[in-house]
Amino acid sequence: MSRLRQILWFSLRPMVQLWERWIESCQVYGRPHRPKLSGDYMYIQSPTLPLWRSLRAQGQINPDYLLSLFSVHFPPVDVHGIARQLGVIVHHVSNPGWSGAVSSTDTRAEVWLAVGDRPVRERFTLAHELGHLFLHPLGVAYRDAHYEPGTSTIEAQANNFAASLLMPDWMVRVAMQSTGGDVQRLARLFDVSESAMKYRLVNLGLR
Numbered sequence: 001m002s003r004l005r006q007i008l009w010f011s012l013r014p015m016v017q018l019w020e021r022w023i024e025s026c027q028v029y030g031r032p033h034r035p036k037l038s039g040d041y042m043y044i045q046s047p048t049l050p051l052w053r054s055l056r057a058q059g060q061i062n063p064d065y066l067l068s069l070f071s072v073h074f075p076p077v078d079v080h081g082i083a084r085q086l087g088v089i090v091h092h093v094s095n096p097g098w099s100g101a102v103s104s105t106d107t108r109a110e111v112w113l114a115v116g117d118r119p120v121r122e123r124f125t126l127a128h129e130l131g132h133l134f135l136h137p138l139g140v141a142y143r144d145a146h147y148e149p150g151t152s153t154i155e156a157q158a159n160n161f162a163a164s165l166l167m168p169d170w171m172v173r174v175a176m177q178s179t180g181g182d183v184q185r186l187a188r189l190f191d192v193s194e195s196a197m198k199y200r201l202v203n204l205g206l207r
């Protein structure tokens, strides 16, 4: 391959992959399938607190609530965009020896992600850290190695939050039908690792 072709290939490939995923998403999801969820979806945004803190204070800690709030209808769920809209500050750090960490005060939340992790892993780690932020005591720093099922209760809860945010039950069930349950295709569609998708399918009783 000529040098020019190589440069073109490597610079255009991410765009082509995004395009392919978008096409696939449109094929699978012809129309929005997000269900109307019961319960109170109102919240009051405090003028002094970041959005994540307002939601947490009002008990709005369900991943489906966040998807509803940010009008997410299709995979892949833009977890970085959600973190930004929630007012969570995200940093990247080189060679920290772990994959992610979160720390919070009553009014400020910061997440650190390891540089060089695969994008699918980074997405899951960020969703996992958001789980700690919504579900667990503030003022405590959480530091995470790589995603592993069956760790402590707190870690399992954060993993479950992440899985529900990135692979919502209602999205996965629709995608199952149109992909025939092909894990590779589902993982690509949701922009998650194949192991995370397999684990999610087992948890949802779909495999």
Ligand SMILES: [Zn+2]
Pocket (backbone or CB within 6 Å): 128, 132, 142, 143, 144, 154, 155, 158
């Ligand atoms: Zn954790």
